[in-house]
Amino acid sequence: MNSICIRSPGRINFIGEHVDYIETYSCPATINLYNDITILKTAGKTIRIYSDRFGDSKEISFDRIYNTSEYDFSKFWYGYFTSVLRVLNDKGIKILSGFEVKVISNLADGAGLSSSASIEVGFLYGLNELFSLGLSKMEIVKITRYSENKYMNAPCGIMDQYTVMFGKKNNFLYLNYNDLTHTYCSLDENLRFLIIDTKIKHSIAAEGYKKRIEEKGKIENILKEKFNLSIREAVIKSIDDYKFYSEVILNLNDATLNKRFNHFVSETDRTKKFYQFIKEKYFEKAFSLLNQSHISLSSLYEVSTEEIDELIFEIQKLENVYGARMIGGGFGGSCLVVANKDLDIDKLKLTIEKINQKYSYKIEFFEIRIDEPVHAL
Numbered sequence: 001m002n003s004i005c006i007r008s009p010g011r012i013n014f015i016g017e018h019v020d021y022i023e024t025y026s027c028p029a030t031i032n033l034y035n036d037i038t039i040l041k042t043a044g045k046t047i048r049i050y051s052d053r054f055g056d057s058k059e060i061s062f063d064r065i066y067n068t069s070e071y072d073f074s075k076f077w078y079g080y081f082t083s084v085l086r087v088l089n090d091k092g093i094k095i096l097s098g099f100e101v102k103v104i105s106n107l108a109d110g111a112g113l114s115s116s117a118s119i120e121v122g123f124l125y126g127l128n129e130l131f132s133l134g135l136s137k138m139e140i141v142k143i144t145r146y147s148e149n150k151y152m153n154a155p156c157g158i159m160d161q162y163t164v165m166f167g168k169k170n171n172f173l174y175l176n177y178n179d180l181t182h183t184y185c186s187l188d189e190n191l192r193f194l195i196i197d198t199k200i201k202h203s204i205a206a207e208g209y210k211k212r213i214e215e216k217g218k219i220e221n222i223l224k225e226k227f228n229l230s231i232r233e234a235v236i237k238s239i240d241d242y243k244f245y246s247e248v249i250l251n252l253n254d255a256t257l258n259k260r261f262n263h264f265v266s267e268t269d270r271t272k273k274f275y276q277f278i279k280e281k282y283f284e285k286a287f288s289l290l291n292q293s294h295i296s297l298s299s300l301y302e303v304s305t306e307e308i309d310e311l312i313f314e315i316q317k318l319e320n321v322y323g324a325r326m327i328g329g330g331f332g333g334s335c336l337v338v339a340n341k342d343l344d345i346d347k348l349k350l351t352i353e354k355i356n357q358k359y360s361y362k363i364e365f366f367e368i369r370i371d372e373p374v375h376a377l
């Protein structure tokens with residue numbers, strides 16, 4: 001095989017936000033927006049990468065990728081590719097024959113739809129086939145997450161990479177982070193899914209995420225010391241045991257940490273309920289939980305913005321909307337709206353226009369479908 005083309009999708013998450021790194025549950029799904037990544041073997045000892053999204057191409061030698069220890073990949077758009085190669089090298093898998101990578105994308109970068117995980121997973125999926133690396137699907141998921149953590153300076157959880165790999169058309173995953181397993185849940189055909197791309201990109205997004213991970217670390221230490229429990233264990237126990245929950249809050253003894261723990265508990269509880277309601281086909285009830293999730297993300301986890309809150313609360317009031325919330329890491333990015341087929345799109349448009357005029361924003365929306373995971377074309 002001399003070349004391969006991989007279609008690698010973005011993802012949404014219905015519920016279970018900011019809980020992948022405490023290892024409870026989420027309900028993500030792959031969507032019909034993707035990166036098409038073509039890899040072509042070439043002669044020589046370099047890789048050449050072209051991305052239409054970044055409007056740039058870059059040639060880089062293997063020597064530079066593997067041997068420059070101070071090389072900060074996170075500063076460059078092509079770092080998504082070089083980081084993956086670097087992790088492979090760290091694991092003793094050294095690719096040394098040249099290739100070209102071409103990425104054509106209809107997935108907006110920085111929109112909270114996981115374009116980076118989509119690129120990394122798709123790239124490694126392609127390399128694995130083209131160079132017969134023998135990696136399992138789970139190894140690809142773990143390597144690409146690790147490459148974000150170690151070389152892209154992003155301490156993300158595993159949700160995005162896992163979803164891109166294991167998504168399923170017309171289904172979402174009920175993903176259990178504790179043992180990294182999932183159950184597929186099918187969705188009603190009459191549901192409509194809309195993405196609102198706020199195009200709001202806050203420079204604090206990466207810092208904000210890191211800060212949440214630090215706070216999680218503090219909670220982790222206190223729980224270990226006082227209760228000898230992991231966050232996951234304490235969260236699960238808190239759902240059914242209010243006395244225990246109050247004891248944890250007392251021991252955390254800090255207004256910010258209390259709010260964060262409250263989000264972990266309530267979001268995990270909602271995610272479990274969401275799964276139950278969907279199984280029983282109570283779709284409206286299930287998706288109305290998205291509204292509560294948004295409030296929690298805004299007031300307890302503090303990863304929303306005032307303007308996004310205003311937009312979301314207006315949209316939630318529209319007829320035939322089951323639920324709406326911000327998705328992904330937060331501080332801008334995208335929102336998800338779940339509605340039934342009678343949704344009046346013009347009313348949604350009007351609501352968004354009002355916010356655009358008020359804040360001089362250029363918020364856009366589009367309808368999506370739940371589609372295939374990463375695959376070769």
Ligand code: GLA
Pocket residue numbers: 016017018019020021114156157158159160328329330
């Ligand atoms: C980002 C991270 C994920 C996850 C979400 C929030 O997308 O990459 O690991 O933590 O934020 O749920």
